[in-house]
Amino acid sequence: xxxxxxxxxxxxxxxxxxxxxxxxxxxxxVRESVTGPPTAALSALVQAAxxxxxxxxxxxxxxxxxxxxxxxxxxxxxxxxAERVLHRALGAGVGGPLMARRHRxxxxxxxxxxxxxxxxxxxxxxxxxxxxxxxxxxxxxAAAIRMGIGRRNxxxxxxxxxxxxxxxxxxxxxxxxxxxxxxxxxxxxxxRLGDLARLEPYLHQGRALLDRLDNPPxxxxxxxxxxxxxxxxxxxPTIADEHVAALLAAAGHSRxxxxxxxxxxxxxxxxxxxxxxxxxxxxxRGLHDTGLCWDGARLAGQAAIRTxxxxxxxxxxxxxxxxQGRPSGGQSGQTPTTGASTARVAGPTQHGLSDREYEVAxxxxxxxxxxxxxxxxxxxxxxxxxxxxxxxxxxxxxxxTELLALLRTLVADRASDTAGQPWPQRAxx
Numbered sequence: 001x002x003x004x005x006x007x008x009x010x011x012x013x014x015x016x017x018x019x020x021x022x023x024x025x026x027x028x029x030v031r032e033s034v035t036g037p038p039t040a041a042l043s044a045l046v047q048a049a050x051x052x053x054x055x056x057x058x059x060x061x062x063x064x065x066x067x068x069x070x071x072x073x074x075x076x077x078x079x080x081x082a083e084r085v086l087h088r089a090l091g092a093g094v095g096g097p098l099m100a101r102r103h104r105x106x107x108x109x110x111x112x113x114x115x116x117x118x119x120x121x122x123x124x125x126x127x128x129x130x131x132x133x134x135x136x137x138x139x140x141x142a143a144a145i146r147m148g149i150g151r152r153n154x155x156x157x158x159x160x161x162x163x164x165x166x167x168x169x170x171x172x173x174x175x176x177x178x179x180x181x182x183x184x185x186x187x188x189x190x191x192r193l194g195d196l197a198r199l200e201p202y203l204h205q206g207r208a209l210l211d212r213l214d215n216p217p218x219x220x221x222x223x224x225x226x227x228x229x230x231x232x233x234x235x236x237p238t239i240a241d242e243h244v245a246a247l248l249a250a251a252g253h254s255r256x257x258x259x260x261x262x263x264x265x266x267x268x269x270x271x272x273x274x275x276x277x278x279x280x281x282x283x284x285r286g287l288h289d290t291g292l293c294w295d296g297a298r299l300a301g302q303a304a305i306r307t308x309x310x311x312x313x314x315x316x317x318x319x320x321x322x323x324q325g326r327p328s329g330g331q332s333g334q335t336p337t338t339g340a341s342t343a344r345v346a347g348p349t350q351h352g353l354s355d356r357e358y359e360v361a362x363x364x365x366x367x368x369x370x371x372x373x374x375x376x377x378x379x380x381x382x383x384x385x386x387x388x389x390x391x392x393x394x395x396x397x398x399x400x401t402e403l404l405a406l407l408r409t410l411v412a413d414r415a416s417d418t419a420g421q422p423w424p425q426r427a428x429x
Contacts (some may be wrong), residue, residue, distance in 0.1 A: 019052070021048075021051055022048040022049075022051040022052050022065055023048075025044045025045065025047050025048035025051070025065070026044075026045065026048045026063070026065050026068060028044045029041045029042070029043075029044035029045035029048060029065075029068065029069070029072065030045075030068065030177075032044055033072055033075075033177075033216065033218050033219065034177075034213050034216040034218075034219070035216070037253075037254075038072070038075075038076040038218050038253070038254050038256075041072050041218065042069065042072050042073055042076065042078065042081065045065055045068050045069035045072055046069045046081070046085055048065035048068075048069070049064075049065040049066040049069045049085050049088070049089060049094070050088075051065075052065060052066075052092070052094050052095075053088055053089070053092040053094060063178075064089065064094060064095045064099040064102055064103065065094075066085050066086060066088070066089030066094055066095075066099075066103060067086075067089075067099065067102045067103060067106060068178070069081075069082070069085045070082035070083075070085050070086050070103070070106045070110075071106065071178060071181070072218065073085070074106070074109065074110065074113075074181065074291075075181070075218050075219060075221070075222055075256075076218055076254050076256045076257075077254070077255065077256030077259070077260075077290035077291055077292075078256075079110050079113070079114065079290075079291035082106065082110055083107070083110060086103045086106055086107050086110075089103050090103050090104070098135070101127050101134065101135075101138055102135075102137075102138055102141075104123055104124075104126055104127050105124070105127055105138055105141045105142060105145065106141075107123050108120045108121075108123035108124040108127070108145050109141065109144075109145055109148075109181070110291070111123055112145055112148050112149060112152070112294075113148075113291060113292055113293070113294065113295075114291060114293045114294070115152070115293040115294035115297065115324065117149055117152050117153060117294075120145065120148075120149055121149055124142060124145050124146070124149075127142060128142070136169075136172040136173040137173050137178065137179060139169045139172060139173070140169040140170060140172070140173050140179055140182050140183075141181075141182050142169075143162065143165055143166040143168075143169040143170075143182070143186070144166065144169075144181075144182030144183075144185040144186050145182075145185075146158070146162045146165075146166075147159060147162050147163070147166050147185060147186060147189040148185045148189070150162060150189070151188065151189055151192060152294055152408075153365075153408065154362075154365055154408050154411045155366075156192075156193075157366075159189055159192060159193055160193065163189070163190070163193055163195065166186050166189065167198060167199070170183070170186065170199065170202050175202055175205040175206050175209060176209070177209070177219050179206075180206050180210075180219055180222065180223050181222055183199075183202060183203065183206055183223070183226075184222055184223045184225070184226025184227070185226060186199060187199055187203055187226050187227065187230045188226055188229045188230050188233065190230070191229075191230035191231075191233035191234045192233050194234075196230060196234060203227075206223060207223075210223070215246075215250075217250040217253035217254070217257055218253070218254070220246070220250065221247060221250050221253070221256070221257045221260055222260075224243045224246045224247050224250075224264075225243075225247065225260050225264065227239070227243045228240055228243040228244060228247070228264050228267070228268075231243060232267070232271065237268075237271075237423045237424060237426075240268055240271075241268065241426060243264065244261075244264045244265055244268055247260055247261040247264045247265075248261045248264075248265065255290070256290050259283075259286040259287060259289070259290050260287070260290075260292075262282075262283050262286060263283040263284070263286060263287050263295070263296075263299060265283075266279055266280055266283040266299065267283075267299055267302075268423070270299070270302055270303045270306055271306075271422065271423045272422050272423045272424070272425055272426075273306065273422030273423070275303045275306055275307040275309070275312060275316075277303070277307070277309075277312040277315050277316055280299060280300060280303040280316060280319075281300065281315065281316065281319045283296075283299060284296040284297070284299045284300040284319055284320075284323060285319070285323070287299065288323045293323060293324075296323045297319075297320045297321075297323040297324045297409055298320075298409055300316045300317075300319040300320035300323060301316070301317070301320040301406070301409035301410055302409075303316045304316035304317045304320060304410075305353075305410055306422075314396065317395060317396065317406065318396075320406065320409055321397075321402065321405075321406060324405050324406070324409070353391060353394070353410065356377075356387065357387055357390070357391055358410075358411065359377060360373060360377070360384060360387045360388065360391070361391065361407045361410070361411055362411055363376060363377075364388065364404070364407065365404065365407055365408060365411060369381075370384040370385050370388075388403075391403065391407070395407075
């Protein structure tokens with residue numbers, strides 16, 4: 001017997017169409033994302049996406065419910081749900097070619113934050129194969145993904161080349177809830193380039209929008225996370241502390257918010273010279289488990305280069321390697337132990353890389369040959385080879401691929417603290 005109830009609470013007398021029901025569920029989902037728990041928002045949006053799958057190409061809605069569901073899922077750390085929703089939407093052709101590009105962009109975003117950088121780049125390339133211009137929101141996401149890939153590859157040249165296009169993309173689309181994610185990524189890139197001020201008016205608009213909505217955690221937490229890392233790159237401890245405080249205040253909203261808050265607190269402790277390997281590893285693995293795989297590996301790597309405790313450094317480097325998907329340098333199934341749980345850093349660590357080794361590492365990552373690096377640094381190719389071998393031995397890497405992956409983390413971390421000195425302790429009131 002067919003179900004005669006009006007779907008999604010359709011008003012009496014209104015035809016209970018799938019499209020009308022999907023539109024209502026979308027509206028309910030967006031409202032719940034601002035006023036309710038993330039599970040309610042995600043449930044409504046996933047249901048809206050599912051309603052359109054049988055007749056996806058004929059759907060004409062203000063936005064793709066699959067895209068909104070995936071975006072909401074990304075904002076609360078449910079990347080697997082986002083991936084499944086996008087996969088089904090693409091398979092069903094929901095929204096036709098226009099929305100297919102948006103769905104692929106979100107797939108590329110997920111691959112990027114997972115640390116699958118090459119795959120993210122390949123997915124991004126499929127979006128522009130036909131040569132047609134992107135809709136303004138999609139253009140903004142594409143620009144942010146390009147900058148995010150460049151940042152994660154420690155490719156300063158790519159960041160410089162893409163910055164102008166990224167700023168153009170920001171100008172083309174008004175700031176709204178659905179663009180806070182790429183705006184946050186661009187804020188970190190702008191900080192890395194020393195040009196964050198040009199993005200600040202748009203970040204101000206985003207913060208003002210969240211203030212008007214009473215700072216809903218689902219939307220505000222990722223922006224504070226990005227703001228924290230921008231503040232780290234610009235060397236502003238007070239602003240970083242403000243973002244950490246906001247994240248801690250929102251920690252009870254969801255598992256994702258709690259994980260990010262714990263990681264943020266641990267991160268600033270590391271920057272202040274206090275490295276608790278047990279706490280750092282727990283925070284890094286928490287980030288990894290919520291889909292922020294690259295961030296998790298970076299936290300472990302940054303802590304490793306800031307501790308003067310050899311055993312703690314080994315533990316944290318093993319953690320960074322594992323979170324990057326690399327095999328452990330030690331015996332299978334064993335975890336290195338540490339001595340004292342906390343080590344305080346006093347200047348550059350004796351077990352980190354030397355200034356010359358960092359120079360070599362940056363040029364190796366840029367793709368130069370040993371001879372080209374030697375010409376650049378006025379040393380022989382044999383000396384360059386010796387530096388690389390010593391770095392590989394010191395970092396306990398099994399092969400060159402593993403060494404390059406770890407060097408990307410270490411070089412990126414050093415860029416955020418060129419002075420090499422711990423941050424000042426928090427001011428007490």
